[in-house]
Structures are given as structure tokens and as C-alpha cells.
Amino acid sequence: MRPRHLRLATTVALPLLAASAQTRADEGMWLPEQLPALAETLAARGLELPAAQLADLDAYPLSAIISLGGCSASFVSDDGLAVTNHHCVGDALQHNSTEERNLIEDGYYAATRADELWAGPGSRIYVTTRITDVTSDVLGAIPEGASDVERFEAIELATKELVTACEAPGGVRCEVADFFAGAEFRLLERMEIQDVRLVYAPAESIGFYGGDDDNWMWPRHTGDWSFLRAYVSPSGAPAPYSPDNVPYHPATHLELRQEDLEDGDFVMVAGYPGGTYRYRTGAEMAWARDVTYPWNIATMTDLIAILDAVAAADPAAEVRVSDFRFGLSNYLKNNEGMLDSFRAGGAVERAQARDAALRASLAARTDDEARAWLAATDELTQTLEEGRETDERDRTLGWMGWSVDALSVASTAYWLAVEREKPDLERDSGYQERDWTRIRERVARLETSFVTEADSRMLDYFAHRLDGLGEPDLAPALDLLRELGAAPASGRGRGAGADAGDGDVLARGVRAAYAATLLTDSDARLSLLDASRVDLEQSRDPIVRLAVALYPLRRAIDDEANARDGALGRLRPQVLAAVRELSTAPIYPDANSTLRVTFGNVAGYPGPDGVWYLPFTTANGVAAKHTGVFPFDAPDALLDAIANDQRGPWLSPGLGAVPVNFLSTLDTTGGNSGSATLDSRGRLCGLLFDGNYESMASDWLFDPVRTRSIHVSTAYMLWVMSEVDHTDRLLDELGVAH
């Protein structure tokens, strides 16, 4: 319902700083199956395992690499203990927090296994068990002479059939993902563990040390780890949460590196990067730079101001909005970083130059293939331009959908009701029977985050922005709000309704809607998902009425997008084929939330003129940043340990201190959060949790000089667990002496 953990690791295309010894970042989010072809490079960079072993999903280490949905993680014990980032368990901490017990602030440690807490609705662990190339099944299903819409629909249907067949045996979640912009398709089979429990997360003052100030920044001192455990039924099968469930025993689990990590050491990350745009056109980058990012930044700034005002007036709301607020401010900084780097580094201009070079090279050829590619390039440009006419309207509606929970629930319920009337295979992706539990869990999760005042203010905000667009197809929804604003206060006696004279008619309409709607209540939201199309169309609930009024436009937008996707899926692979032919290096597909491996080395990078960023920070730096005020409020126990208990095996002799965070040349992005960082022998030596600010634009065009990934070192994690948080039970389970 809202973008989860929007951290994106990318790159700034700044002009080369001619420093003496520059390490270049390592571009490439490789499919496991591509690694054997890179064996020589991997060995040269320092890998001490056979490259073929890294391609084997059933072998160590990939069999221990798992996904949480929005984040990555890995198994670290035979009893299903999994390690991921602190910022990946926000929902679980929020779900288990009460007015008396703020787990986000205090962290949590289950002293016994019985104390492990269910991570809440929607929490999942996915283990990728099989990846099958299904390109011919999918593309072969497209009828000769299909229109773009027909093309889209044929792919959708083929995909759903493959998924249905794959999931038939039960206990697995399948997905067909497209690679190389629709040139290839793979069927991904994942075991879906539904009972996930919170085992240990450090206090916010360790796990989110530095907060928004340090987010995306280097030098960094964040203890961004947490532990979950996978539970299954006593028979060993995935099952919903139950007290009778037992720990899952994974095929393998990661070993921990004991030795010190050093500058230049080989590292790799296996995880689930969310999305990159490495093969997009310069024109698309320019649109992002000139339109989308500035618009996003302005909108997120406004939304954060709304959330802050609500939290300031109502302390109980603060915890409830914190996860959404973190996501917004993280994504805001990301978009600002994108803009900074686009503007400073000329990434857009470089991409445009690349496109022009490609065109010139194709135009110089007379063969049919080149002519076809050139035509595809032109058509792609035109297709993308057509989508821009309604771009602002669609973007505003999209953001309103993520942000305004009550409306989001109502819209989902109505869309679901419409789809439910169809046979399952004809239903839209995401609304098939296999998706219903997920939808229900997402709605259930609002119980710990829904704040009426925030929701109402955000609807007011978006309603006014939509009104300002003056688009006739928005009239049904806006007129409904106006009608509510003009009517005398109706309904359920909450009093806060439509007082004439307080704000304009739209504002009064929004207040009236929230005064009257039932959707501020968790049970009401959940039961709405069971309502039929007719029930919803006849509902007098103003938020439901608003969702129904918006539906025709949302459906039209969806249809248009499908047609465009059909065209793009036809055109992009042709352009990419031309790129591929002209490229000398191996090509990897854009990130798409599927399992990838990226490799490189521990390395610093050039900072501002006169500054070199070293690849390690230390516990001493945690103390040096400490001010006592959030987000630089290290706990006393940690400060004491820094002063008195920095010792082996966690203390690095080279640094003279416990290493905290480190940099690598790895190519990662959002979704990689929580990924295991593995050493040359595949042992866990850290957790990927961020990219540097300068790396952001690398999501679009990779900058090899300044792109760095940021990891928390296993040494810091284990040292805090031993010396500060005293998680003895877990250290024993990890086989770590303490």
C-alpha cells in the first residue's frame, strides 16, 4: 500500500577526481546463472570459491540467502535464525509496540525462544528454490499480429498460467519476472514461510544511530542489524502463525567470518535488489530530472510536514506514523541525491550522448536489423512521450493511493470486488485468489499505523492538488467531496464534521468524509474486503463513495498503462539488442527484486576536494559523534564499552578499534537492504544496508568512481551483542565465543 523501505543504492556521475589510486566500483547485478562465465574475473578479484558454486541455488551460500519481500536476509543458524537490517523490521517493531513499550526506541531481545514475537501480518520469509527460463512459453503465447494491448494481455495470461501450475503443489510462491526489459522471462519458485518472529533488534540509538542526518552518508556509524526466526508447522511445512509452530531448519546457513576484514578484501553481496533503470533513454532521465524528481521532492516535503504536525499535536501518533515517515524521508533524500547528482555530474547528458552514439552507429548501417532497431528507437521515444500527457494527474493519484490509507483500502476493496466477479485466471495480477491473504494482511497491518488525522490531512492535501489540475475526468470524485462539504454536518455525531466557514468546501468535504466514514476502524477496513461490488456501489460511506467515483478513471489509466507496457515490452528489447551487440562487456539485466550477486572489494572513495573517505569507521567514531540528542544519542552501555571493552576478536588490529561500518565497490540498490555481505569464502562478514549519497544516480547510469555500498560489519554486530546487549543465547546459537 505504500513504498516499503525505499532505500535505493545508486550513483552520482560526478566528474572524475584525478586522485592517485582510484578504485573503481564494480557494475553488475548478476543473475547467479551468469557467474560461471565471470569465473576468471571473480578469481582475479579474490573469490576463493568455485564460481559455479555461486550459481547453485541449492548449495552454500545461495541456499542461505532469503528475501523478506522488501528486504533481503540470510539464515545464520540451523534453527532458522535469520539476520537482516534493523530498518527492515520496522513493521515488526511497530506491530509489537504499545503505549507502554516502544520497541522502535528501545529495541527488543527475546531472552528465551518463547519470548520471540510474531512479526505481524504480512511478514514473510521467501527462499528461492528454483529459477526456470520461461521466455519461450511467455513470448510464444503472443498471437501473430497482436496489438500492444493484446500483447500485454497474452503475456499476463501466460504468466498467470505458469504461476498457477507452479503453485499447484502448495507451500511455494511463484512469480514470472521479466529480464532485459521484457526480452527474457524466468519463473521463480520460492518457499513462502508465513510465521516470522522477531528475535532481537538493538535500540534505535544503535540500529538507527545517525538517523536521517547520516542516512545515505559517509562516514557512517549505524548498527543496522536485527534477527528474525522462521517458523513452520510441526510437520515442517510453511504455515500461518501458530504457537504450535516450530523453528524451520534451512538447507544451509551462513558461516561467520572471524578474521579482520581489510581495505581491498574481496566481498560480494547476494540479495534481492528492487529496481534499476540502466537501459533507459537519456530522454527518460531528463524527464525524471526535470519533472518527476522535483515533483516528488515537493510532495514528500509537504507530506512529512503534515505527519510532523500531526505527531507534534498527538504524541501517540508519533510511533504510528514513524515507519511511513522514515520511508518518506529516506526516499526524499534519495530523490534529492538523484537530482544533485544528475545536475552536478551530467549523467543525463552522458546518457543522451550514449543514445546519440547508438543512433549514429545504427544510422550508418544499411542492414534490415539496424533499420528495425532504429525504427524501434524512434517508436520508443514517441511512446514514452505519449505517456507524459497525463503524467502529473496519474502521479498525483498514485501518491494519493499510497498515502491515504482509508481511501486506499476502499479502492482496493472495490477493485477486488470487480475482479472477484471474473474467473481467477482473468483477474488482474495482484487480485487473484492467491493474492487475497496478502491484501488482507496489508490492510490488517494498518491497525498499528493508521492515524485518522494524518489520513484526513493527506486526503485534503491531494484533493486540493488534484483540483488545481482542472482535469475534467477528476470531476466525479472532487464533486463528491464538494457535495459533502456543502451539506450540513451529517451522521455519526463526531462533531469534527463540516463546520461551514472553516476552510473551503473541499476541505470541509474531506473533514465530513472522515467524520462519517467507518474506515477509521480496523475491523471495518478488514470487513470491507469481503463486500461485493453492489454492496460497495450502494454504500453511503463517503470514503467508499469516493473510491467508487475514482474507479473509472483508475481503470482507464490502468488500461492505458497496460497498452503502453505492451508497446514498451515490444520496443525496449529491440533497442537493448542493439546495445548488446555494440557492447564489449557482458550485460546483466536491470534489478527486478530477483536474486542477484554483485562482487567487488572493500574500498574508500574520493570525497569533496581534499578529502578521501576511508573504507572503515570505528567504534571511536560512534563516541565522537555522540551528542546525547537523537539521532546521536548512543546508549551509556555502548559508550562505556567503547571506552573500556574494545577487544579481540572484534577489535581490528589495523584500525586499533572495533570496525563499525565499511564501504565496498559493490553494485546494489533498494531491496538489497539486509543482504549478507560475504567474504572470499562465502562467509558472513557484514550486512549491506545503504549506498552512499554520491551513488544514487547509478540506478540510472552507473558511476564507477564514487559508487559505494555501505555495510555494517559483523565484528560490530557481534561485539555489541556480546558487550552491550548481552544476547548470550543468540551468540551461542551462532557459535560465537563471548
Added chain:
Amino acid sequence: MRPRHLRLATTVALPLLAASAQTRADEGMWLPEQLPALAETLAARGLELPAAQLADLDAYPLSAIISLGGCSASFVSDDGLAVTNHHCVGDALQHNSTEERNLIEDGYYAATRADELWAGPGSRIYVTTRITDVTSDVLGAIPEGASDVERFEAIELATKELVTACEAPGGVRCEVADFFAGAEFRLLERMEIQDVRLVYAPAESIGFYGGDDDNWMWPRHTGDWSFLRAYVSPSGAPAPYSPDNVPYHPATHLELRQEDLEDGDFVMVAGYPGGTYRYRTGAEMAWARDVTYPWNIATMTDLIAILDAVAAADPAAEVRVSDFRFGLSNYLKNNEGMLDSFRAGGAVERAQARDAALRASLAARTDDEARAWLAATDELTQTLEEGRETDERDRTLGWMGWSVDALSVASTAYWLAVEREKPDLERDSGYQERDWTRIRERVARLETSFVTEADSRMLDYFAHRLDGLGEPDLAPALDLLRELGAAPASGRGRGAGADAGDGDVLARGVRAAYAATLLTDSDARLSLLDASRVDLEQSRDPIVRLAVALYPLRRAIDDEANARDGALGRLRPQVLAAVRELSTAPIYPDANSTLRVTFGNVAGYPGPDGVWYLPFTTANGVAAKHTGVFPFDAPDALLDAIANDQRGPWLSPGLGAVPVNFLSTLDTTGGNSGSATLDSRGRLCGLLFDGNYESMASDWLFDPVRTRSIHVSTAYMLWVMSEVDHTDRLLDELGVAH
């Protein structure tokens, strides 16, 4: 009258950052005569000249090294062209600025020799021509069994006799300086060039780029250079400014290094460091940390606020107070840096441990020498403690004396009148006939900096602080102000006088004093220096009356200080003798504004955790810092040149850009500003202009890890002169192709 260019290069004693390859700074401000003994070390560090050559004042390069009084400089042409820092010519720029022509902001370039501007009253160039050891003359003059006061007076008299004899031939300025805390004395003979002219200074937006924000900081991008020229009479003798004077021809002048400078290269600085306290006790450091620096910081913050308020209300005052304001804010940052580093790095504790170790080692011995040294240590501690009883009162009076110009002139005039009644050899140092011109020049210089409103507000400020001390010996002065404040508005009809009810009686007294005093006028200030003691005692000018009222206390403080100096001069050398005996390394004397040489290498240093400061910044960094708003408002011509004209020979191939500032391990401090930075063959490769923030406490206890000196590179200077400021005439004179 006020501290000039208080830049002090020193060091923070922070805990060692265990970085992989640490370059340690090079402690030692060596007397030229000490260098031959260090020949081996010098050669090992990279010196390519015979060490003995560096000890010869008549040989290259030392014969080209000169002093401006508060700053260092060097001759760079046969026609007396001298290069120094931009921040060393503030007085000259201020003196030649008018309401229409702000040279501080715009800089100045004399397109022809005729355009070279007199640098104003008090401007001097000193060339050290002889250094003679006179220890036995001075110490031999102390009578057997002398009291501490008698000891002080005997040294004073012997010193004055030596100076008188030295200066008898004329054209030279002599001084006896004490070394090793009074264990040794040397007679310094200097040619004194009195006609100094401003040749070229870049715009403030180059010469003071980064302003207070960047002051003491790294990375740095300041073009801190300027050019003066020495003029003498047509016969070649030093003479006061006259249009008939001709350029001076120095014995030698520095050659310019043409090749690129690199990380690790040998560099040395020859100049006139002002003062260090390397052999002070831990207790003295603790007093500075706990009392003096916090007091200074509070006071300077208040004074800056006063100056800013005055400048905000009166734009014409802004230029007039700018030099004093720069000095204050520079010294404020220095004192804050001292405190930061004292507190963070435990320098005081280390010094106290060193003292304790010294005591323990002496206490373990039974010989007479050790017993005498131990007794001297105890007596030193006691003597220092006695001085603290009146410390705050004395400090407040001292700061009032520097800051309040009108009162300073009146106090100087009265002290001078008292001394003038004595035979010349009995007059206090600084008030002998040889000093009268200097005094007059200092007073004359106020013409371009005096601002009545600022002066009045500062007197008001200090009067209230003194009043708060409740010290009975301040009563005569404070009562006088109260009397003025209680009387009806008197005098000269300026109207702004003592309106009853506007402020307290002291405030009204201060306003009344400034309403009535003649000393707001430059001629009146100058003529006051000719007044007799009786004239002054009978003056009705309220500021003169205030000076006379303060005189007995000031004299008593002076007498006490002299007695204490006598004791310290007896005790410190004994303690230092013990230190010397226990030390394995050669010992150098504290800086005392005499010619010194320090050597080391170009080197970066460890910044905050995770950061390494590189030893060079580049022109690209100037552009990157540019915001268009002072102090980051690089001129368009510079920005254009950065974008288009970075080229050889100034562009460093290693950096891929023109180097701007660089770091070295050299041991420097205030007074070194403007010093020539020389390469391994004694060629000019830069100008020393600052120390890093972390180095400040090194004035007390040297920190070898983080102490760095900051230089502007000759490459940047010549590149700007060629590509931006087009100072073709000077480039020709320097023999630089352009």
C-alpha cells in the same frame, strides 16, 4: 595597540587514529645556527642543500627571508619585490581604501611601478642581518644576591645598553630576545625598511575565499598571497616614505619552483613565529583551559557582537572595523580550537603526567643539582599561583587597553609622558626615544580604523565588567565615569551625551565621555602624544582623565609583573635544564618572533573517523564550494578560468587540476603567516598561511599526528596572476613565462 593577525598554528592532542600509514608532524622551530647539527635528519627528509648553508644569514635562502613585524615575507626579485599573505596586508588595504574604492573587497594591482601605494604608517620590512649570543653580557649584569625585581631591572638595563650600542650606527633596528625561557639571550640586528608599498593583492573573494567559515579548516581554498615592495632612499639607505625613494636591491631573492609538488616532498619554512609555550607546566595549561580561554571566548564573542551591531547600523564603519573584527574572530576560533583540543585530547593531562614524571625522577636523586631543580619546580608553581589572584582584573584591563582605541591612546600618551621625564636608558622598554616613531605610527593608523560608536560601546562593555569585579583599586576610574554619568550633559553640544534615564549611570558616563572627548579626532590623538605629564594631569578631556585615573593601578600591575618576570626568568631555566638533561632529542627554544626554520614533508592527516584529509586541494574545489554568497563568492573570471584554462605548467598532472592549498608536517605558529615555503633546493613553492584546527593546542604540547601547516601553492598564485588577474608586469619581474 591590538593583537595583529592572531593566527596561531598549533595542535590538538587527539587520541591516535590507528590509520595504516601515518605521517607524523615534525616538531621543532629551529634557530638557523642549530641546523648543521641536524644535517643528517635534514638529508634523510630530503633536503638537497648543505645544512650549513641554511644556517648562514648572508647566504641563499635565509638572506631573502624578511619580517613585516607581525607577519613573515620573502624577497622574490632583485627590485625588492616581496611576497607575503593577503591577510598580512589588511592595514595597507584599509589605509588605501576610500568610500569609493574598497581595496579590501576589490584587491589592488599596480599596473605600473608608479601605481604602487604606500602601505601606510607603521608598515615595515625587517631583514635580519646578524644574530649574536649575548647571554653572558645579560646574565653577567645581574648583581650577586639580587632580588627578583632587581634581577628584572638589571636584565632590562643590560638589554637596553646592548640595543643602544647596536643601533648607534643607524639604519638598523636591534633587539635582545631571550631563549629557553631566559636561559640564553641573543642580540638581533635587523635592517629596517620604512617605505613599504602595496603592489598587488587579489580580491577578497580569492585572497580570503572561505572567510571565517574556512579559517583554520581543511580542506581549504584560499588564495592568501599579496605583494609588497621595499623602497629606500636614492643612496640605498632605509628612509621614511618619499616619492623620491627607489626600490631596494636585496642581497638575494628566492627562486621559484617550476615543477609540480607531490605528496611526501620535502618542504621547509623560514619565518618569524610569534610565540609558543612548549615548556610551560601542566598547571599553566590547566589554567588556560579552565580560566583564560573560556574568558577570552566569552569576551571576544561579545566584542564581535558589538562590532557587528555598529557595522550593521553604519555601513561606512564596516570597512573601518573589518581588520580588528578579522583579528578577533580569528583569535576566537583559535581559542575555541584550543579548548576543543585540550578537552578532547587530554593535552593538559599529558603535560601534567610529564611534570609528575619529571618530579619523580628528580625526587629519586640525591645530588644537589636535582634538589635545586626540584626546589625551583616548587617555587615556580608557587610563583605562578600568586599571579592568579588578580588575573581576571588584569586580563580585563588588558583587553580594554587593546580594544578601546581612545583610551589606549590616552593611556599610552600618559605613560609616555611619565617615562619621558627619565633619562632614555631608564625608560621602560617600548617607551624609549627609539620607540617614539612607532608609537606615533600606531596612533596615526587609527585614522582609517577608528569608529567612535564602536569605541564607546566597547568602553561601556568593559566598564561594566570591571564594575562587576568589585575591586577597590578600580574605584578611581569607575567613580570618574559615574561622576560623568551623573552630571548634566556637558560640553561640546553633540547632543548624544548623558540623557538621564537612558541606561545606568556608568553607561551615561561613557556616553558623556565620548560626547566630550577630543580623541575621536585623528589630529587630537596624535597631538596628545606630545603633551607633558602635567598637561595630561590637568586635562578636562574625560578620556584623558580616565587614563590618568587608571595609571596608578596599571603601574602597580606592571611592577608586579616585572617582579614575577624576574622570578620566572630565574626559575624556568632551572626547570628547563632538568628537562634538557632528561631528554634524548635536541631541544629548540620556544618561538619568540625571531627567525626560525622548520622542516618536514607534504602530507595529509587523519580527519574524523572514516575520513583522510588529502594533502592537496584543487581549483575544482574552489568552484565546488562556490555559492555566490560571501565568503564563497569566487569571481566569474576565476570560475571561467577553472572551467576553461587549467593548464600547464600550473596544472598538476597527478591531480589533474591546478593545486590550490597544501598541507605539510611543519611546526609553525602565528607570525609565520606569509613565510616562504621552500622546497628541497630552497626554491619558493608556496606560502604558509595557516595551521589546521586540530593543530592549535600544539602551541602548548606538540601533537605529532594531526599537526599540519596549511600553504597556498605557488602554482595557484601564478596561475591566478596569469589567467585571472593578468599581473603581467609582476610575472615578468618574477621571470615567469605566461
